[in-house]
Structures are given as structure tokens and as C-alpha cells.
Amino acid sequence: MRSFIRKLLLKYKVATLLIVFAFFLGWEFLSQTRFLNLYIWYFFRPPSTIVSELIYEAVSLKLMNNALFSLYRISVGFAIAALIGVPFGLVVGWSKLGNEIFGPLIDLFRPMPHIALYPLLVILLGLGDQSKIFLVTLQCFFIITIGAMYGGRSVDRLLVNQLKVMGARDKEIFFEAVIWSAMPFIFSALRISIAVSWIALVTAEMIGATEGIGWSILFYEKSSSFAAMFAYIFVISILAGLMLQILLFAERRLLRWHRALAI
Amino acid sequence: MSYLRKVARKLPSVAILAAFLGFWEWLAHVGFISQQLWSFLTPPSVIVARSFTLFVEGGMLYHICGTLYRGLIGLLIGVSLGVVFGLLCGWFRVLDEIIMPIFEFLRPLPALALFPLLLLLFGFGDLTKIVAVALQCFFATLIPTFYGVRDVDKLLVDSARIMGARGRNLFFDVLLRAATPHICNGIRISIGVAMVVVTAAEMLIYIVGQYGLGSLISWTEVSRDYPTMLSSIVVVMLLGFFLVWIWLKVENKLLFWVRETAAERV
Numbered sequence: 001m002r003s004f005i006r007k008l009l010l011k012y013k014v015a016t017l018l019i020v021f022a023f024f025l026g027w028e029f030l031s032q033t034r035f036l037n038l039y040i041w042y043f044f045r046p047p048s049t050i051v052s053e054l055i056y057e058a059v060s061l062k063l064m065n066n067a068l069f070s071l072y073r074i075s076v077g078f079a080i081a082a083l084i085g086v087p088f089g090l091v092v093g094w095s096k097l098g099n100e101i102f103g104p105l106i107d108l109f110r111p112m113p114h115i116a117l118y119p120l121l122v123i124l125l126g127l128g129d130q131s132k133i134f135l136v137t138l139q140c141f142f143i144i145t146i147g148a149m150y151g152g153r154s155v156d157r158l159l160v161n162q163l164k165v166m167g168a169r170d171k172e173i174f175f176e177a178v179i180w181s182a183m184p185f186i187f188s189a190l191r192i193s194i195a196v197s198w199i200a201l202v203t204a205e206m207i208g209a210t211e212g213i214g215w216s217i218l219f220y221e222k223s224s225s226f227a228a229m230f231a232y233i234f235v236i237s238i239l240a241g242l243m244l245q246i247l248l249f250a251e252r253r254l255l256r257w258h259r260a261l262a263i
Numbered sequence: 264m265s266y267l268r269k270v271a272r273k274l275p276s277v278a279i280l281a282a283f284l285g286f287w288e289w290l291a292h293v294g295f296i297s298q299q300l301w302s303f304l305t306p307p308s309v310i311v312a313r314s315f316t317l318f319v320e321g322g323m324l325y326h327i328c329g330t331l332y333r334g335l336i337g338l339l340i341g342v343s344l345g346v347v348f349g350l351l352c353g354w355f356r357v358l359d360e361i362i363m364p365i366f367e368f369l370r371p372l373p374a375l376a377l378f379p380l381l382l383l384l385f386g387f388g389d390l391t392k393i394v395a396v397a398l399q400c401f402f403a404t405l406i407p408t409f410y411g412v413r414d415v416d417k418l419l420v421d422s423a424r425i426m427g428a429r430g431r432n433l434f435f436d437v438l439l440r441a442a443t444p445h446i447c448n449g450i451r452i453s454i455g456v457a458m459v460v461v462t463a464a465e466m467l468i469y470i471v472g473q474y475g476l477g478s479l480i481s482w483t484e485v486s487r488d489y490p491t492m493l494s495s496i497v498v499v500m501l502l503g504f505f506l507v508w509i510w511l512k513v514e515n516k517l518l519f520w521v522r523e524t525a526a527e528r529v
Binding site: 016043103115122139207 | 272273275276277279280303304360361362364365368369370371372373374375376377378379380382383384399403452454455456458459460462463466467476477480481484489492493495496499500501503504506507508
């Protein structure tokens with residue numbers, strides 16, 4: 001019996017759900033009763049209000065509009081960065097010459113906060129989607145490129161030599177060995193860049209936009225409808241979580257052979 | 264000799280960078296497309312001259328100190344909490360099962376999405392920015408630390424057990440050691456992320472009398488002082504680069520037993 005309860009609590013995440021439930025119940029109760037008349041209950045509206053606000057936003061299609069705008073920007077920016085960065089980084093990392101030429105340059109640009117360029121991008125590309133997409137691309141590109149670069153560099157030389165002995169051509173070595181052994185590096189870079197690209201997008205939308213989730217959060221904060229603000233914060237965590245889960249799923253499928261840390 | 268070789272290896276990329284800057288300078292000089300464009304994209308010579316002026320008499324150092332203060336305090340809080348919680352969740356199974364799903368859910372949430380809320384709670388001062396940085400760094404270090412401790416090589420743990428390691432010894436001498444590369448990874452990512460978040464936060468609130476490079480960027484954009492804007496952009500980007508560079512040096516000293524250099528563990 002005890003082991004059954006233990007299993008129920010731990011394995012089926014009942015304990016976690018109970019904690020989360022208690023947290024929201026406590027929030028609801030304290031907020032409804034305006035506990036100690038604290039001013040924070042003015043911001044922390046009860047979860048029931050937040051849910052009803054969320055439903056209102058969803059029904060009036062504002063939610064979908066904003067979410068689609070944000071998703072469009074982030075996915076296009078991210079896709080461009082990945083589509084250019086991965087092949088470029090792989091080739092640069094694999095070839096000695098590429099390493100010599102581009103290695104230090106990418107090392108220089110990677111840790112920079114490219115978000116600082118956003119005002120300049122706004123001046124050059126306008127306040128529309130282009131500047132935001134470009135910012136996301138810029139922020140992700142160097143992280144992804146460097147991941148692919150170190151991946152291409154880290155190929156086991158023994159493996160490559162064996163393949164050469166067995167008569168593989170350079171092209172075959174690249175497609176059969178280099179790409180696959182670089183995969184874990186590429187995926188860890190993609191994971192980091194998803195997190196960073198959401199930061200960049202939200203900031204960009206807060207600085208200047210007329211739609212999008214980041215804009216909605218700031219808009220509802222300014223117009224003092226804090227329940228709607230919380231609703232959008234909830235939406236953004238769901239969307240970012242979904243992107244991460246899709247990536248983790250792809251990683252698990254593609255990298256079955258690799259006993260990796262699923263960080 | 265080896266030092267010379269090190270410099271020589273950097274030469275091609277320096278040449279590319281120089282060519283790029285020279286091209287930019289030339290285009291601005293010619294006035295390619297329109298003269299107005301190059302009043303936004305002021306040529307490198309103007310940026311360098313303006314940076315020099317700012318450093319000497321414009322109080323650029325105050326701005327750098329402001330950004331560093333917020334970024335580093337937030338980083339310190341976030342990283343230390345992240346490491347502690349990561350170690351606890353990795354060591355105690357119960358915490359792993361109960362608390363970790365909550366952290367996993369909260370982890371992808373960008374701290375900047377909470378920024379308006381933090382603004383309401385902590386006001387327009389430094390605290391808001393510090394909390395935003397700390398939040399983002401917390402998750403950036405928590406996750407690698409947790410998986411580093413949890414997925415430690417079982418062979419290592421078992422052999423330590425056989426040799427009589429228990430409790431504290433097992434934790435400090437085996438698990439913590441084995442997880443250190445992952446923790447360092449988390450910290451390195453956190454430094455980059457902290458710079459991004461602190462710049463973004465400063466760009467969102469800019470008030471007279473508040474020093475910070477992000478605020479300076481926003482201010483000068485609004486007041487159309489483009490040379491100053493570009494030089495503060497260059498300074499903040501170089502600052503991010505140097506922080507990570509310093510950390511890589513520290514990490515290489517710290518992890519002397521790991522075969523590959525710090526930069527190669529993405």
C-alpha cells in the first residue's frame with residue numbers, strides 16, 4: 001500500500017500536480033480576500049480572472065493574431081539562422097582552411113549581445129517584421145554556427161582515417177561521418193539559441209511593435225489589465241515550451257545512438 | 264615563437280574584419296545609395312573618434328560600470344542559486360521527481376516576458392534589471408547542473424561506492440567533480456545570456472540619471488545622436504565578448520583535467 005502511494009505520488013507526478021494546484025489555490029484565495037490589503041494583489045489578479053481573460057482573448061481571436069505574429073517572426077528568424085548556420089559551421093569546422101579564416105571571427109561575434117543592434121535595425125529596416133526577424137537570425141546565427149563548427153572539428157580522426165582506408169571519398173566522409181558526429185553539438189547549440197531568440201523577440205516587440213506577444217504583455221501592463229498580462233505570460237511560456245519540446249523530441253529521435261545529456 | 268604563431272593564426276580573420284570596415288568607410292565616403300543612410304550607419308572612423316571622446320569626457324566608464332554592476336550582481340545571484348538548486352535536485356531523488364517538472368515547465372519562459380510584472384513589483388530602479396538577469400541565469404545554470412549530477416557515469420559512482428565512499432564523500436569528491444564541466448558550461452552560457460538580458464532591460468527603461476549602456480543606446484536613438492549610439496553598441500558588444508573571454512581563461516585553469524579546451528565544449 002505504501003509503495004503504491006509512493007509510486008502514485010512520484011511516478012505519475014501527482015505530488016507535483018498537488019503542489020502546483022495548492023499554489024494556484026493559495027493565490028486565488030489570497031487574491032480574492034486581498035490578504036493584508038497588500039498592494040501586490042492589485043497586480044496578482046486571481047487565477048480564475050486570468051483564465052477568463054485568456055478565454056476572452058482566445059475567443060476574440062486577439063490571442064491567435066498575436067501568437068501567430070510572434071511565432072511567424074521567431075520561426076522564420078530561427079529557420080534562416082539554422083539553415084545558413086549549420087551547413088556553414090559544418091564546412092568551416094571540417095575544413096582546415098575554413099577554421100583558420102573564420103574560426104576567430106565567429107569566436108569574436110558569438111558572445112556579443114546582438115540585441116543592442118536593434119535600434120539600428122529599426123532605423124534601417126523599419127518597425128515591421130523584417131527588423132525582428134533579422135534580430136532573431138543574428139542572435140541565433142553565431143551560436144548555431146559555432147556549435148556546428150566545433151561539431152565538425154570534433155570528428156574522431158581515427159574514424160575518418162578508417163573510412164579513408166575503406167575507400168570513402170571526401171563527400172561520403174562528410175555526409176556519413178562528419179554530420180552525424182556533429183549532431184549533438186548542433187542540437188545543444190539549437191537549444192541555447194531557442195532560449196536566447198525568445199528573449200530577443202520579446203524585447204524587440206516590447207521596444208516597437210503593434211502586435212505580437214511581447215507587445216501584448218507590455219500593452220496590457222500599461223493599460224492596467226494585469227489579468228490579460230498574466231494570460232499572455234502564460235501563453236508565451238507554453239509556446240516557448242512547445243518549441244523546446246519539439247526540438248528535444250527531434251533530438252531523441254535522431255540521436256538514439258548518442259547517450260547524451262538531454263539538457 | 265608559439266606566441267607569434269598564435270598571432271599569425273588570427274591574421275586572416277583580422278584581415279577580413281579590416282576589409283569589411285574599410286569597405287564600410289569607403290561606401291560612407293562615397294555616399295552609396297544615399298547620403299542619409301550613412302548618417303545612421305556612421306563610418307568606423309567616426310565611431311572610433313566618438314568612442315574616444317565618450318571615454319575621455321562623456322562618462323562612458325559610468326555607463327560601463329552601471330551595466331557591469333547590474334549584470335554581474337544578477338549573474339552572481341542567478342548562478343549561485345542555479346548551482347545550489349541543481350545540485351540539490353540532482354542529489355535528492357524526491358526533489359528531482361517533485362520539483363524538477365515545475366522547473367522544466369518554467370525554464371523556456373524568457374525573463375523579459377516577466378519584465379513588465381517585475382517593473383510593477385520592483386520599480387524603475389536597478390532591482391528590476393538585476394532580478395530579470397538573475398531569473399534567466401538561474402535556469403541557464405540549473406538545467407546543466409542538474410543533468411550533470413544526475414547523469415553522472417554510473418561506473419564512476421559504483422566504483423567509488425565499492426571503495427567505501429558514502430554520503431558526503433560521494434557527493435563532493437565524485438558527483439561534484441564529475442559535474443563541474445557541465446556547471447562551467449552553464450555559467451558560460453549564463454554570462455552571454457546575462458549580457459543580453461541586462462542590455463535588453465536597460466533598453467526598455469531609460470531614465471535621466473541612470474547609467475547603463477542599454478539606456479545610452481535607447482537615449483541616443485531617441486535623440487538621434489547616431490555616432491554615440493553606434494559607439495555604445497560597439498562598446499556593449501565588446502563588453503559581452505570580454506566577459507566570456509575572461510571566463511574561458513578561468514575555466515581552462517579550473518578544468519585543467521578535461522582534455523579539450525573550454526571553448527570546444529559548446
